[in-house]
Amino acid sequence: xxWVSTRWKILLMLAPTLIVFTMFVIYPLVYSxxxxxxxxxxxGNPSWIGFDNYVGLFTDPFFWQALQNTVVILVVxxxxxxxxxxxxxxxxxxxxxxxxxxxxxxxxxxIIAPILVGLIWVFILDPKIGLLNxxxxxxxxxxxxxxxxxxxxxxxVSAVFIWSSxxxxxxxxxxxxxxxxxxxxxxxxxxxxxxxxQLRFVTIPMMRxxxxxxxxxxxxNVFKIFExxxxxxxxxxxxxxETLVSxxxxxxxxxxxYGYGMALAVVITVLGAIISVGYLAAVRRKEAxx
Amino acid sequence: xxxxxxxxxxxDRERVATPPGPWTRPASGGRKRRGRTVAFAIGVVAxxxxxxxxLPLLWIVLLSFQPSGNILSNPFxxxxxxxxxxxxxxxxxxxxxMYGNTILIAVVSVVIGTAISFMSAFALTRMVFRxxxxxxxxxxxxxxxxxxxxxxxLFPVYRLDLALGIFGTxxxxxxxxxxxxIPFNTLxxxxxxxxxxxxxxxxxxxxxxxxxxxxxSVVLPLMRPVIATILIFNVVYVFNEFPFASILINNPDxxxxxxxxxxxxxxxxxxxxxxxxxxxxxxxxxxxIYAIFxxxxxxxxxxxxxxx
Numbered sequence: 097x098x099w100v101s102t103r104w105k106i107l108l109m110l111a112p113t114l115i116v117f118t119m120f121v122i123y124p125l126v127y128s129x130x131x132x133x134x135x136x137x138x139x140g141n142p143s144w145i146g147f148d149n150y151v152g153l154f155t156d157p158f159f160w161q162a163l164q165n166t167v168v169i170l171v172v173x174x175x176x177x178x179x180x181x182x183x184x185x186x187x188x189x190x191x192x193x194x195x196x197x198x199x200x201x202x203x204x205x206x207i208i209a210p211i212l213v214g215l216i217w218v219f220i221l222d223p224k225i226g227l228l229n230x231x232x233x234x235x236x237x238x239x240x241x242x243x244x245x246x247x248x249x250x251x252x253v254s255a256v257f258i259w260s261s262x263x264x265x266x267x268x269x270x271x272x273x274x275x276x277x278x279x280x281x282x283x284x285x286x287x288x289x290x291x292x293x294q295l296r297f298v299t300i301p302m303m304r305x306x307x308x309x310x311x312x313x314x315x316x317n318v319f320k321i322f323e324x325x326x327x328x329x330x331x332x333x334x335x336x337x338e339t340l341v342s343x344x345x346x347x348x349x350x351x352x353x354y355g356y357g358m359a360l361a362v363v364i365t366v367l368g369a370i371i372s373v374g375y376l377a378a379v380r381r382k383e384a385x386x
Numbered sequence: 387x388x389x390x391x392x393x394x395x396x397x398d399r400e401r402v403a404t405p406p407g408p409w410t411r412p413a414s415g416g417r418k419r420r421g422r423t424v425a426f427a428i429g430v431v432a433x434x435x436x437x438x439x440x441l442p443l444l445w446i447v448l449l450s451f452q453p454s455g456n457i458l459s460n461p462f463x464x465x466x467x468x469x470x471x472x473x474x475x476x477x478x479x480x481x482x483x484m485y486g487n488t489i490l491i492a493v494v495s496v497v498i499g500t501a502i503s504f505m506s507a508f509a510l511t512r513m514v515f516r517x518x519x520x521x522x523x524x525x526x527x528x529x530x531x532x533x534x535x536x537x538x539x540l541f542p543v544y545r546l547d548l549a550l551g552i553f554g555t556x557x558x559x560x561x562x563x564x565x566x567x568i569p570f571n572t573l574x575x576x577x578x579x580x581x582x583x584x585x586x587x588x589x590x591x592x593x594x595x596x597x598x599x600x601x602x603s604v605v606l607p608l609m610r611p612v613i614a615t616i617l618i619f620n621v622v623y624v625f626n627e628f629p630f631a632s633i634l635i636n637n638p639d640x641x642x643x644x645x646x647x648x649x650x651x652x653x654x655x656x657x658x659x660x661x662x663x664x665x666x667x668x669x670x671x672x673x674x675i676y677a678i679f680x681x682x683x684x685x686x687x688x689x690x691x692x693x694x
Contacts, residue, residue: 101514105597109513110524113506113568120565121531124542131541184435192429198436200680205439207676207683208669209626211644215651215665216446225458225658227445263439267688309692320535323628327648341537348541349633361538369533 132359138352149359158335159360162343165250169339170318172254177314178307180258181265188266189273199270202263210260214327217256221328243328249337253324261317265310272306308379312372319368340364443669450662457658471663478653479646479664488642491556492624495563500616503571508601511579512587525576531569536629539566544633558634563627567620570690578612618686643668
């Protein structure tokens with residue numbers, strides 16, 4: 097290896113990646129950080145205003161609304177998605193005719209562009225033209241404002257998110273289940289463990305790492321939800337259904353309050369990092385105890 | 387690392403045999419009959435759940451064949467299905483252009499991104515740095531990008547494109563796509579190369595092979611599985627990407643598929659049939675390609691995500 101490792105050859109091999117990455121990821125990150133301390137409307141020079149943007153966020157009711165919506169989506173999605181995906185993996189793992197086809201179909205929504213997922217679900221959730229209210233109406237259940245009303249949109253966004261991710265999460269669980277050592281499973285059933293006991297005391301504890309991976313993946317994905325809100329309600333009415341990211345997009349690109357938008361972007365990045373790291377630390381601590 | 391490699395093998399293996407459920411016990415007589423009933427019930431539930439999951443897609447396709455009058459009044463009717471919506475959709479959508487732009491952007495960015503990530507990954511795992519610390523520092527620097535959400539990059543990249551004079555060209559979108567996939571590519575490639583013994587390359591060098599031949603015809607072929615994962619993961623990402631595209635493209639001739647879909651509601655307003663036909667026209671090619679490469683796509687995306 098030393099023969100081919102002259103200094104200029106190493107530089108040549110690293111240069112394209114380092115230049116593109118530094119220019120289009122690291123420099124923009126620093127730039128956003130700097131901009132979050134300025135007031136800038138797209139013309140003239142940005143003026144330095146210290147922490148005013150951050151202070152402004154704390155007194156902005158739409159920011160709190162967006163934060164609340166994001167937390168609701170996060171909690172509802174994770175609480176339903178993880179058990180549902182695991183149950184689905186257990187189900188599709190049984191010998192079923194054409195089981196492979198079923199697994200592929202269930203995974204399908206994961207490859208559809210989020211923007212198209214949003215459009216598709218408009219035709220399910222829309223209070224007037226949507227499938228859901230139509231079916232409920234036929235059953236004699238009164239219509240609800242699934243999207244565009246004052247309260248339900250975050251729940252509906254969770255439902256759509258769960259729909260598009262459940263097959264994906266299921267596949268990871270499915271692969272994890274395939275990896276369980278057969279002898280342990282056999283031993284526990286020979287010892288007379290019932291299906292439920294085996295699941296509770298053998299399968300789930302042995303899958304802990306998989307649960308952690310799926311959960312962390314889904315948390316980060318919830319923080320990226322944007323297209324769904326963009327298509328379902330556009331954040332409205334009056335920012336009631338905004339998520340943090342969609343509100344940031346609105347402030348930055350519709351309102352052109354660039355400095356303020358970047359402050360919110362910084363807050364989103366830090367929040368996402370804290371939640372992910374915190375979750376991982378909690379899992380580690382639990383594992384150390386066990 | 388080991389977790390995800392083994393997920394890959396598990397996914398590869400899945401076709402070979404479905405092992406019996408972990409808690410099936412040898413049964414006989416009446417138990418056997420009960421077992422069969424349970425198995426049947428499980429099958430029914432599995433098919434039902436799958437049907438519910440694909441129901442929204444079926445609904446879109448059904449609507450796309452309904453005459454406009456039916457969509458609001460009687461969408462479940464199967465008696466007057468028509469191709470009119472498709473005629474409208476094809477007439478009003480620049481389908482070729484949408485797909486052409488998206489494929490061009492995806493192919494160029496993924497090919498270049500993979501190539502340069504391979505070069506740097508090779509340097510970071512195989513070449514001998516005078517200072518070891520520098521090597522791991524560079525690797526860590528690239529991996530740190532995994533923690534950065536793209537949303538914080540949107541506005542600065544827009545400004546950067548303007549400053550570099552590439553705004554309004556395909557490069558405005560291609561270069562950022564390359565950049566944001568570098569951390570992930572680096573993770574997968576350096577991970578693979580680190581676990582992989584370097585002896586073959588040592589032998590090739592002793593045989594007098596130069597750096598170019600070493601990378602191109604010795605190391606690259608060994609990395610085929612990783613490269614496949616990276617290509618699939620990145621193509622799906624770029625193909626479906628919306629936030630960057632919505633900000634970095636302002637020329638109607640350069641519209642991507644995602645961007646076009648985001649404008650359907652404004653474009654078709656109350657022509658729901660036309661909108662659904664357009665949605666189906668976008669959905670179908672994707673699903674067909676997925677059906678063909680189903681196993682590779684599922685494995686590529688899952689392994690990719692688990693590692694990333």
